Amino acid sequence: MTDLRAARSVRIDVPAFLQVAGVYLAIFVLLAFNLMFTPNFATVTNLRLQLVQVAPVAIVAIGMALVIATEGIDLSVGSTMAVAAALLPLYLGYSVWVAVALALTAGVLVGLVNGSLIAFAGMQPIIATLGLLVAGRGLALVFADGRLTELFDPTLDTLGNASVFGVPISVLLVLVVTVAAGVAVYRTAFGRRLLATGGNRAAATLAGLPVKRTLVTVYVLSGLLAAVAGVLTTARQGASDPSFVGLLIELSAITAVVVGGTPLSGGRVRILGTLMGALLMQLIIATVIQQNLPDSTARMIQASIIVAAVYLQRGRRAP
Amino acid sequence: MTFAAIEVRSVHKHFAGVRALDDVSLSLHAGEVHALVGENGAGKSTLIKIMTGVQRPDGGDLSYQGRPVSFTRPRDAQAAGISTIYQEVNLVPLRSVAANLFLGREPVNRFGLIDYRRMHRAAAGILARYGIAVDVRSRLGELGLGVQQMIAVARALSMNARVIIMDEPTSSLEPREVDLLLGVVAMLRDQQVAVLYVTHKLDEVFRACDRVTVLRDGRVAHSGPVAGTTRLRLVAAMLGRDIDQVRRHGATTFGDEQRDTTGAPLLRAEALSRRPVLDDVSVDVHAGEVVGLAGLLGSGRTETAKAVFGVDPLDSGSIRIGGRRARRWSPAAAIRAGLGMVPEDRKAEGVIADLSVRDNIVLAALPRITVGGFLSKRRQAALVDTFVKRLQIKISHPGQKVRELSGGNQQKVLLARMLCLHPKVLILDEPTRGIDIGAKAEIQALIDELAGLGIGVLLISSELEEVVEGADRVLVLRDGAVVGTFRGDEVTEDRIMRTIAVASNEAAAAKDDDD
Numbered sequence: 065m066t067d068l069r070a071a072r073s074v075r076i077d078v079p080a081f082l083q084v085a086g087v088y089l090a091i092f093v094l095l096a097f098n099l100m101f102t103p104n105f106a107t108v109t110n111l112r113l114q115l116v117q118v119a120p121v122a123i124v125a126i127g128m129a130l131v132i133a134t135e136g137i138d139l140s141v142g143s144t145m146a147v148a149a150a151l152l153p154l155y156l157g158y159s160v161w162v163a164v165a166l167a168l169t170a171g172v173l174v175g176l177v178n179g180s181l182i183a184f185a186g187m188q189p190i191i192a193t194l195g196l197l198v199a200g201r202g203l204a205l206v207f208a209d210g211r212l213t214e215l216f217d218p219t220l221d222t223l224g225n226a227s228v229f230g231v232p233i234s235v236l237l238v239l240v241v242t243v244a245a246g247v248a249v250y251r252t253a254f255g256r257r258l259l260a261t262g263g264n265r266a267a268a269t270l271a272g273l274p275v276k277r278t279l280v281t282v283y284v285l286s287g288l289l290a291a292v293a294g295v296l297t298t299a300r301q302g303a304s305d306p307s308f309v310g311l312l313i314e315l316s317a318i319t320a321v322v323v324g325g326t327p328l329s330g331g332r333v334r335i336l337g338t339l340m341g342a343l344l345m346q347l348i349i350a351t352v353i354q355q356n357l358p359d360s361t362a363r364m365i366q367a368s369i370i371v372a373a374v375y376l377q378r379g380r381r382a383p
Numbered sequence: 384m385t386f387a388a389i390e391v392r393s394v395h396k397h398f399a400g401v402r403a404l405d406d407v408s409l410s411l412h413a414g415e416v417h418a419l420v421g422e423n424g425a426g427k428s429t430l431i432k433i434m435t436g437v438q439r440p441d442g443g444d445l446s447y448q449g450r451p452v453s454f455t456r457p458r459d460a461q462a463a464g465i466s467t468i469y470q471e472v473n474l475v476p477l478r479s480v481a482a483n484l485f486l487g488r489e490p491v492n493r494f495g496l497i498d499y500r501r502m503h504r505a506a507a508g509i510l511a512r513y514g515i516a517v518d519v520r521s522r523l524g525e526l527g528l529g530v531q532q533m534i535a536v537a538r539a540l541s542m543n544a545r546v547i548i549m550d551e552p553t554s555s556l557e558p559r560e561v562d563l564l565l566g567v568v569a570m571l572r573d574q575q576v577a578v579l580y581v582t583h584k585l586d587e588v589f590r591a592c593d594r595v596t597v598l599r600d601g602r603v604a605h606s607g608p609v610a611g612t613t614r615l616r617l618v619a620a621m622l623g624r625d626i627d628q629v630r631r632h633g634a635t636t637f638g639d640e641q642r643d644t645t646g647a648p649l650l651r652a653e654a655l656s657r658r659p660v661l662d663d664v665s666v667d668v669h670a671g672e673v674v675g676l677a678g679l680l681g682s683g684r685t686e687t688a689k690a691v692f693g694v695d696p697l698d699s700g701s702i703r704i705g706g707r708r709a710r711r712w713s714p715a716a717a718i719r720a721g722l723g724m725v726p727e728d729r730k731a732e733g734v735i736a737d738l739s740v741r742d743n744i745v746l747a748a749l750p751r752i753t754v755g756g757f758l759s760k761r762r763q764a765a766l767v768d769t770f771v772k773r774l775q776i777k778i779s780h781p782g783q784k785v786r787e788l789s790g791g792n793q794q795k796v797l798l799a800r801m802l803c804l805h806p807k808v809l810i811l812d813e814p815t816r817g818i819d820i821g822a823k824a825e826i827q828a829l830i831d832e833l834a835g836l837g838i839g840v841l842l843i844s845s846e847l848e849e850v851v852e853g854a855d856r857v858l859v860l861r862d863g864a865v866v867g868t869f870r871g872d873e874v875t876e877d878r879i880m881r882t883i884a885v886a887s888n889e890a891a892a893a894k895d896d897d898d
Contacts, residue, residue, distance in 0.1 A: 252756050253749040260746055263735040270694065270732055271747040271800060272718035331737040 083325050083376045087340045090369070094347045102354045112232060116300070118346040119234040120145070120293035122339055124313055125320035126245045127289035129338040130282050132321050133249075134262040135330030136182065136189035138286045141317060143200025144174045145294030145310030150207035152295065153215055153304045160219040164295055171291025172284055174200060179280030193283075197314070204306035213304045224299030234296050238339070241289065246335045258282060263331025319345060319366065323373045344369070386449035388413045388577035389434060389465065389546050394443030396429050396601075403429040404440070405601045411546060411577040416568055418588040418609065419581045421598035422621055422680050422845050427581055430598070431548055434579070435467050436460035448545070465546040466539030474535060476524025481506035483523050484538050509541050510534075513567060529560025533567050540576070547571060548579040553587060554681065557659070565591045583680045585614050585884065599623050614884035621679065622847045624876055637831055637852040646670075647706060649839045650722070650808045652691050655700035660686040662864040664700075668808050668839035673830060675854030676843045677879050683863035684843045685727050688812045691841070692724040693717045705807065718747060723801030727812035727843070729790065733797045736786035740778050741767045743785050744799045751803075770799035775825065791822025798829070808839040815849060827853060847876045859883060 082089075098105040124141045131138045148167035155163035174196055181192035226233055249255035257278045260268040268275050290310070298304050322328065323344060324337030345366060352362035387410035396404040404426045411417050421427050432438040433445065436454025445452055447463055454460045474483045481499075482489070484506045492498040506519040515533050523531055532552055539547055549568070553561045568591050571578050580592055588595055588609060595612065597605040597620040605612070605620035648667035655664045664687050668674050676684045689695045691702060693712035702709040704720040714724070726732040735743055744767050745752055752762040767781050774795040778788065785796060794814060801809060811830065815823040830853055834840055844850050850857055857874050859867035859882040867882035869875075 251758055253753040253758060254756065256742060256746065256749055256758070259738060259742070260735050263737045264732075266732045267726075267735050268746075270692075270714050270724065270726055272715040273746070273749070274715065331735065 079376045083373075084334075084337070086373070086376065087324050087337055087344055091340060091344050091347060094344070094351060098347075098351055098354070102351065105354065112235075114346055114350055115235045115238075116232050118342050119232075119238050120297045120310070121313060121316045121320060121345070122238045122342040123241050123289050123293045123296070124310075125317040125324075125338050125342045126241050126335065127286035128314075128317040129321045129324070129326050129333050129335060130245065130249070130258065131189070131286045132318075132326055132328060133258055133330060133333035134279060134282050135265075135328075136262075136279070136282070137193065137318070137328075138178065138283060138290075139190065139193040139314045140174060140178060140196035140200055141286065141290040141293075142310035142313040143197050143204065144171050144287050144290035145297065145313065146204035146306040147171070147174065147200050147207070148291035148294030149298040149304045149309045150204040150306040152220075152298055153213040154207060156215065156217055156220075160217050167295050168288060168291045171287040171289070171294070173287070174290075175284035175287025176280065178287065179283035182283065183276035183279040201306070208304060208306040210307070212307070215298065215302055215304060220299040221302065224296065224302070234300065237292070237296065241292075242335060242339050249333055249335060254278070254281065259331055259333065262333075316342070316345060319370050322377070323369055325373075327377045328374075329377075387411055387446070388448060390446045391430070391434065391440075392444045392446070394430070394433060394440045394445070396426075396433065396438065396440050402601050404433070407443075407598070407601070407603055409596055409603070409606070411579055413545070413577050414572055414575045415594060416572050416578040416580055416592045418592035418595040419579055419598065420583055420585075420588060420595065420617065420621060421604075422583070425598040425621075426601040427598055428550075429601075431467065431550060431579070431581065434460070434546075434548065435465055461542075464542075464544050465548065466542065466544040467548045467550060468532060468535045468539065468552055469550050474523055474531065474538070477522060479520050480510070480517060480523055480526070480534055481519040483534060484509060484519075484541060486538070488542075509537050513537050513540075513570065527557075527560060529556045529564055532556070532564060536567055536571070540571070540574070544576065546577045546579070548581070550581045551583070552580075553582065553584065561587070585617060585679075588617070589614070597621055615880060618679070618880045618884045622845070622880065624847055624880065637827055637849075649705055650691070650841070651703040652687075653701045653703075655687065655690045655702075656698045657686065657690060657695060658698055660863050661690060661697075662862070664690075664860070664863070664865055666691070666841070666858060666865075668841055670807075670837045670839055671834050672856065673834050673840040673842055673854045675850035675857040675874075676841065676860060677847065677850045677857050677883070678860035679883060680845065682860040682883075684860055685812055686863065687860065688724060688727075688810045688841065688843055691717075692722060692810055718804060718806075721807035722810065723747075723804055723806035723808070724810040725794070725797045725801055725812065725814055727816070729793055729797065729817075734785045734793050736784070738785060739782045740771070740776070740785055740788070740796055741781040743796050744770055744803065747800050748803045766803050770803055774799055774802075774829065789819065789822070791818035791826075794818055794822065794826065798826070802833075806838065808841065809833065810841045810843075812843045813845065814842070815844070815846070847879060850874075851876050851879065861885075 104110060128138055128141065147170045151167045151170055152163050155166050178193050178196055181187045182189050223233055228236060249258065257268070257273050260271070260273055261275050261278050265275060294309060297309050320341035321338050324341030325334040326332060326338060348365050349362050352365070390410040392408045394404055394407045407426065407430060409430070419427055419430070429438065433440050436457045436459050452463070475486065481503050485502050489497045490501045490505065503519050510517065510519065513533065515530065515537065517526060517530060523534065536547065552564060556564065565587065568578060568580065582588065592609050594607065595609050595617065596603060597617060599621060600623070604623065605617065646669065648669045650668040653665045655661050661683050664683060666674065666687065676687060678684050686695070690697055693714050693716055702712060704722065709716065709720065735746070741763065745763055748766065752759050752766060771778065771781065776792050776795045776799065778792065785793060788796065814826050827849065830840055830842065842850065842853055851874055854874065856868065856870040857879060858865050859879055861883060869878055
């Protein structure tokens with residue numbers, strides 16, 4: 065009898081375990097596979113390329129994770145990247161720092177609009193941010209006159225392509241953002257308010273928490289991080305391309321968050337898991353490309369992983 | 384009439400070890416309106432769900448039109464002729480009245496398309512029969528809730544319903560709409576339909592019903608013809624009291640010292656109004672005083688608490704804390720002013736289940752345990768440790784998730800959350816509902832202790848015993864208004880029950896209600 069019960073409890077724990085550790089397990093399996101079968105996988109050049117490529121998605125995904133922890137969603141991140149990218153060439157003439165500061169400010173403003181629509185006007189996050197998904201890209205194209213602009217700025221080039229002690233600056237930026245988000249969530253009052261708001265909004269309100277302020281802050285952070293990703297992508301490409309920068313990145317970011325073990329139902333968040341989720345998606349693409357499989361295969365594998373991740377969360381939530 | 388239209392016999396139902404229904408029998412006859420009354424958690428909804436095939440009983444029989452039946456899903460019960468009218472009408476608000484009447488069985492023409500002309504004509508005929516004067520083409524959602532409910536009834540009748548279950552149909556209706564609806568109920572009786580009328584309004588029981596069954600804690604506390612009973616008897620049954628032996632001291636752990644409550648009140652709420660739930664309610668709480676709010680479900684107890692704490696906006700009225708008038712009132716402002724509230728619905732409004740005991744306790748006190756925005760682990764641990772010990776919260780470690788705790792320990796976590804703010808006035812809405820006897824006694828003793836420390840307590844409870852023994856002063860609410868105030872020795876279960884039982888229009892004739 066005791067054995068039976070123990071066996072059952074172990075079986076119930078499998079989805080819970082996979083939800084938390086599945087992403088690490090999958091990365092491990094993919095790494096092992098590539099080390100064995102992919103020639104030139106374990107080279108510094110290749111690993112570095114993978115990390116540099118994942119940086120913008122990882123940064124956006126961290127912001128998305130915070131939003132999702134409040135039971136929200138931010139669809140406007142890709143357009144925010146485009147707005148930031150479009151603003152850069154306009155103000156590069158003054159100074160690169162002015163241009164970057166303005167680009168980041170634009171991200172904050174987009175977040176303020178999103179957050180206000182959601183917190184004060186009571187709009188559903190998916191609708192409010194859908195509005196800015198459409199409007200933001202349009203605005204970016206107006207700023208840029210619909211054109212790709214090549215940029216020749218040494219500082220931007222350094223930001224996008226240089227390394228410190230062999231680690232690309234963009235990768236360092238990802239690490240800084242991840243650590244900062246981790247500290248914010250687990251060590252600050254803001255993190256507590258965030259989880260309480262996402263876990264039970266009525267209870268958070270009755271406990272006297274500034275629920276609306278917390279919501280606005282979260283969308284502002286998401287907008288700011290999206291703008292950072294926009295600047296980073298532009299710097300790496302050496303060109304501002306508002307038509308295509310960040311296109312569909314909201315989907316990759318949401319995928320990374322969900323695969324990383326953060327439930328869409330709010331109240332819980334995994335920062336490191338989100339980073340790992342982004343890495344996993346990048347690894348899948350890299351593996352498929354290096355095995356000379358069609359791109360469509362990568363998409364189908366990604367889709368299967370998303371469905372599996374969401375299924376595992378569903379299993380976890382059932383009482 | 385030899386057999387009942389629908390009958391349940393000795394039905395039992397358990398949920399995860401909690402008894403929802405225990406040996407409940409009820410029979411409903413054609414041409415009879417049967418009232419089902421009881422407080423929250425008495426088992427009314429479970430009984431309805433069993434009668435309509437939403438849930439299956441663990442034991443007992445169900446028979447319909449004299450034959451034993453076993454509904455496996457709601458559709459079976461509907462097909463057999465049992466219809467339920469919910470308080471929130473579950474029709475499609477954006478479609479027309481006619482479309483709703485014929486939802487799922489629209490008349491079609493020979494091309495298989497909906498025949499709107501025929502549908503509108505038939506719909507108009509149905510509505511005319513029940514005296515409902517609306518355009519069948521208008522959108523359902525544009526009509527008043529009362530009319531919507533009558534259309535739901537008309538829909539049920541046009542589907543040949545033999546049994547109609549009405550679940551608190553008047554709870555959000557205006558008085559005029561209530562009159563109309565009760566008229567429809569009388570018409571149903573004339574047409575030999577069996578009606579189960581679930582309500583907590585005694586007025587309606589006496590106005591519209593033939594028989595009445597009272598549920599209390601999953602058992603039948605009273606059942607019989609309405610004509611042979613009194614309001615007082617029903618109230619006593621609902622509250623689980625025996626009217627013949629109202630004891631002064633029962634199972635609670637409240638002390639009985641009298642407290643000095645002269646001087647200026649800590650909390651003074653004046654003329655709170657919020658249509659249609661609160662009507663000119665005033666309440667004062669002095670330092671060290673426990674003020675009880677008594678009344679049946681829906682009488683305005685919780686609404687008063689929420690208004691005082693700034694949860695719901697007010698139409699009019701004023702709130703003063705320590706003499707200072709409240710402005711821009713919200714729970715956050717109330718907490719800053721020195722109020723604390725433990726809400727009625729622990730799960731929906733209280734605990735944050737995914738967070739730890741530690742995080743839940745310090746939630747409202749975050750500003751006090753942070754240094755420059757960062758949580759001070761030392762201050763947090765000290766606070767949590769103090770209150771876990773003081774309230775004897777049983778946990779394995781402070782990082783344990785709140786969802787893993789028993790109801791009583793969850794309640795203590797919520798009390799700790801408010802107590803670590805050192806409130807001047809604490810509002811406790813049903814602080815002992817649904818928790819085990821041990822935790823209940825501890826919480827009652829704690830309320831006493833807090834009052835002894837000079838905290839003012841506003842205590843809401845549907846357990847009369849708790850209010851009578853715990854409170855120094857009791858306000859009795861009915862229909863959102865204060866209908867009686869008792870202090871000191873005047874506070875007795877008998878007096879409170881009589882005050883609750885008096886009908887709003889018979890306040891003067893209260894004496895006639897005696898047995």
